[in-house]
Amino acid sequence: MARTTQHVVNFTNVNRGDVGLVGGKNASLGEMIGALQPKGILVPPGFATTSDAFRSYLASNDLNGAIGQQLDALAGGKITLQTAGKRIRALILGGDWPDEIAEAIATHYRALSEAANEANVPVAVRSSATAEDLPDASFAGQQETFLNVSGEAALLDACKRCYASLFTDRAISYRQVKGFAHEHVALSVGVQQMVRAEDGGSGVMFSIDTESGFPDAVLINAAWGLGENVVQGAVDPDEYQVFKLFLDKPDLTPILEKRLGAKAIKMIHGRDGAPRNVPTSKAERQSFVLSDPEILSLARQAKIIEDHYGQPMDMEWARDSVTGTLYIVQARPETVQSRADMGTLKSYEVIDPGEVLLTGLSVGSAAVAGRVSIIESADDIGRFVDGSVLVTGTTDPDWVPIMKRAAAIVTDHGGRTSHAAIVSRELGLPAIVGCGNATHLLHDEQDVTVSCAGGEEGVVTAGLSDIKITEEALEALPETKTKVMLNLANPSAALRWWRLPVDGVGLARMEFVVNSAVRIHPMALAHFERVTDETARAEIAHLTAGYASKPDYFVDRLARGLSRIAAFCYPKPVIVRMSDFKTNEYADLLGGRDFEPHEENPMLGFRGASRYYSDHYRDGFALECQAIARLRTQMGFDNVIVMIPFCRTPEEADKVLAVMAEHGLERGRDGLEVYVMCEIPANVVRAEEFAQRFDGFSIGSNDLTQLTLGIDRDSDALAPLFREDDPAVLWMIETVIAKAHEVGSKVGFCGQAPSNDPDYARHLVKFGIDSISVTPDSFVQVLRNVSDAESG
Ligand code: PEP
Numbered sequence: 001m002a003r004t005t006q007h008v009v010n011f012t013n014v015n016r017g018d019v020g021l022v023g024g025k026n027a028s029l030g031e032m033i034g035a036l037q038p039k040g041i042l043v044p045p046g047f048a049t050t051s052d053a054f055r056s057y058l059a060s061n062d063l064n065g066a067i068g069q070q071l072d073a074l075a076g077g078k079i080t081l082q083t084a085g086k087r088i089r090a091l092i093l094g095g096d097w098p099d100e101i102a103e104a105i106a107t108h109y110r111a112l113s114e115a116a117n118e119a120n121v122p123v124a125v126r127s128s129a130t131a132e133d134l135p136d137a138s139f140a141g142q143q144e145t146f147l148n149v150s151g152e153a154a155l156l157d158a159c160k161r162c163y164a165s166l167f168t169d170r171a172i173s174y175r176q177v178k179g180f181a182h183e184h185v186a187l188s189v190g191v192q193q194m195v196r197a198e199d200g201g202s203g204v205m206f207s208i209d210t211e212s213g214f215p216d217a218v219l220i221n222a223a224w225g226l227g228e229n230v231v232q233g234a235v236d237p238d239e240y241q242v243f244k245l246f247l248d249k250p251d252l253t254p255i256l257e258k259r260l261g262a263k264a265i266k267m268i269h270g271r272d273g274a275p276r277n278v279p280t281s282k283a284e285r286q287s288f289v290l291s292d293p294e295i296l297s298l299a300r301q302a303k304i305i306e307d308h309y310g311q312p313m314d315m316e317w318a319r320d321s322v323t324g325t326l327y328i329v330q331a332r333p334e335t336v337q338s339r340a341d342m343g344t345l346k347s348y349e350v351i352d353p354g355e356v357l358l359t360g361l362s363v364g365s366a367a368v369a370g371r372v373s374i375i376e377s378a379d380d381i382g383r384f385v386d387g388s389v390l391v392t393g394t395t396d397p398d399w400v401p402i403m404k405r406a407a408a409i410v411t412d413h414g415g416r417t418s419h420a421a422i423v424s425r426e427l428g429l430p431a432i433v434g435c436g437n438a439t440h441l442l443h444d445e446q447d448v449t450v451s452c453a454g455g456e457e458g459v460v461t462a463g464l465s466d467i468k469i470t471e472e473a474l475e476a477l478p479e480t481k482t483k484v485m486l487n488l489a490n491p492s493a494a495l496r497w498w499r500l501p502v503d504g505v506g507l508a509r510m511e512f513v514v515n516s517a518v519r520i521h522p523m524a525l526a527h528f529e530r531v532t533d534e535t536a537r538a539e540i541a542h543l544t545a546g547y548a549s550k551p552d553y554f555v556d557r558l559a560r561g562l563s564r565i566a567a568f569c570y571p572k573p574v575i576v577r578m579s580d581f582k583t584n585e586y587a588d589l590l591g592g593r594d595f596e597p598h599e600e601n602p603m604l605g606f607r608g609a610s611r612y613y614s615d616h617y618r619d620g621f622a623l624e625c626q627a628i629a630r631l632r633t634q635m636g637f638d639n640v641i642v643m644i645p646f647c648r649t650p651e652e653a654d655k656v657l658a659v660m661a662e663h664g665l666e667r668g669r670d671g672l673e674v675y676v677m678c679e680i681p682a683n684v685v686r687a688e689e690f691a692q693r694f695d696g697f698s699i700g701s702n703d704l705t706q707l708t709l710g711i712d713r714d715s716d717a718l719a720p721l722f723r724e725d726d727p728a729v730l731w732m733i734e735t736v737i738a739k740a741h742e743v744g745s746k747v748g749f750c751g752q753a754p755s756n757d758p759d760y761a762r763h764l765v766k767f768g769i770d771s772i773s774v775t776p777d778s779f780v781q782v783l784r785n786v787s788d789a790e791s792g
């Protein structure tokens with residue numbers, strides 16, 4: 001190597017093996033340019049100063065001794081961290097560039113400008129410490145970044161500032177904590193051509209689901225303008241999630257989630273070229289930063305990068321506003337989930353939660369009770385009370401010392417890839433980010449419970465609730481002949497169960513997903529003109545803004561909600577049951593009142609199959625069918641089986657199957673299977689006739705017990721008599737299994753009984769049930785009981 005290239009190297013000349021020379025960030029950029037450009041990964045060109053350059057700079061300015069003195073004084077307690085940091089930075093900033101290094105930087109910069117066909121091409125100048133981003137030291141963002149630097153003098157100045165930032169107070173203390181010797185850490189400066197993202201957009205992505213570690217989903221955050229706001233958590237970004245296993249199928253759109261972020265501000269270049277934040281326009285706030293094809297393109301890039309590195313990755317991306325090209329501007333290994341303990345599954349439950357005070361995006365799945373400590377600015381960090389719940393607007397690396405001492409973290413702003421989220425995850429703390437106004441709604445010393453246990457929405461509730469923690473060892477679980485499946489209701493928590501060795505989902509109640517992901521009565525969307533309640537009209541208009549049509553809102557939200565349940569165990573079967581609200585529950589959906597009759601006894605009323613072919617609900621059912629069709633054919637989840645609840649007669653079954661076929665769900669076509677619930681005694685009595693019309697049964701012991709014993713399942717007074725092991729109920733179960741098996745039909749079980757009492761599974765195994773579906777908390781115990789019962 002020539003002397004000049006020792007101090008500065010082009011990205012094209014480094015690869016992942018060069019961490020010692022140019023630091024992790026720059027080595028990784030070089031690696032991607034060399035190895036992944038042919039595969040379609042675009043990384044902006046640039047160069048890096050080497051660790052040799054850094055050492056030469058210190059040596060030629062005689063700084064080593066002076067810096068050492070300050071550090072010794074700090075170690076000896078003679079001066080404070082602040083004093084040491086300030087003095088060392090001043091020493092570095094006061095140095096002069098050795099001519100040959102300055103010349104090498106300038107030469108490379110001129111070449112970059114020439115290639116870009118632009119005088120003084122704007123560049124991003126980033127620090128890359130040679131001991132940063134190692135797998136066990138990922139508190140990234142320790143050192144400075146300067147965006148939109150233009151011209152040689154400004155570039156040399158920014159490089160010097162990067163050098164000095166190796167000795168920010170937090171970086172010094174971080175290295176002390178981690179035990180890295182200061183003299184073994186050097187700094188490489190990465191100089192990368194700016195992506196013109198100020199009118200484009202940018203963000204962060206992870207090649208796995210950050211909360212659950214689910215390996216088959218990519219998480220993307222996006223905001224308008226330059227990317228720093230997303231990283232810092234200064235903005236509430238859009239969030240998208242993509243299922244990886246279908247990315248090689250060009251006809252599919254496997255986007256599991258699209259959540260519109262508030263995006264109140266964006267970072268642009270001010271008149272002097274320095275970045276600054278400005279408010280976004282209403283149009284920007286109301287639209288997604290990325291189109292569907294762009295979301296899929298980024299997800300594909302994430303997968304290519306992950307495959308290349310052979311491990312989950314954390315990446316930053318930016319979109320050029322002129323060409324629309326998507327660039328990857330950074331990539332580093334994901335450090336939390338990839339090192340998590342895979343042998344156990346810990347879950348949390350808040351007992352008797354108090355009033356909901358606020359909600360936001362949950363980070364992790366833990367819950368904790370504690371006392372609020374509001375810290376509005378980094379200057380007040382000293383006020384933080386150890387062990388309390390840190391409530392703040394946003395965080396940056398200066399906050400790490402108190403984050404480490406917090407019980408939980410709650411922020412006003414930021415998405416799941418913000419600094420607060422990333423650090424909380426590393427520390428294993430529950431955090432709720434992007435709450436909007438936590439710093440206003442909560443007050444110091446308030447007792448609260450912070451829970452991320454319920455799925456994607458984190459909640460802060462009043463008071464100190466008890467928290468039940470269950471830890472399941474996942475090793476050495478038995479294999480069973482009888483399939484053991486899950487009953488899932490909450491799409492936002494579904495990915496969390498991916499490590500359970502389930503045989504699929506035996507019951508996903510659509511009404512739960514409608515409640516959480518849609519919230520509007522389907523008839524109110526199909527016939528908005530018939531909605532009379534003005535408040536409901538306004539809210540429906542608000543929720544459906546941005547969708548192609550009101551019916552499309554229902555189909556889109558429902559399909560996406562269900563897709564997460566379909567994804568976590570793909571390709572195992574997932575039985576989605578069509579909606580089974582009672583009329584009073586349907587009426588409670590937005591706009592529902594205009595479409596539901598009042599019934600004295602909704603449990604025995606207009607519910608289940610009877611609705612689907614009725615003129616009063618047919619158009620609503622059509623939307624349910626379209627959502628399933630979209631899920632199976634456009635999104636690709638062909639593992640989804642449809643189930644019909646509360647089907648009173650075989651004649652009803654025929655009518656429902658005909659309506660389904662009209663709306664793209666023909667039984668048998670493209671492998672579509674249709675099951676029926678066995679939850680009415682008539683289903684048992686006429687089992688052979690039902691078996692002819694469906695691919696299988698699933699026994700609902702809740703309704704079957706209610707209707708066999710004549711006991712309202714919600715009656716407290718009769719609760720002691722409501723027994724699923726009553727001989728009459730057991731007879732029903734045994735009989736339907738025998739009848740179904742005689743004609744070659746399958747029978748599963750999805751009622752609550754074995755979830756409440758895992759011993760109940762023994763009855764079912766004895767009767768020869770094909771599958772048992774239970775809630776996640778009882779899965780492991782039921783699996784063990786099934787295994788015992790099978791072996792004798
Ligand atoms: C049942 O009836 O047992 C059942 C699983 O359905 P649901 O509880 O939704 O009525």
Ligand code: MG
Nearest residue numbers: 679700702703
């Ligand atoms: Mg039922």
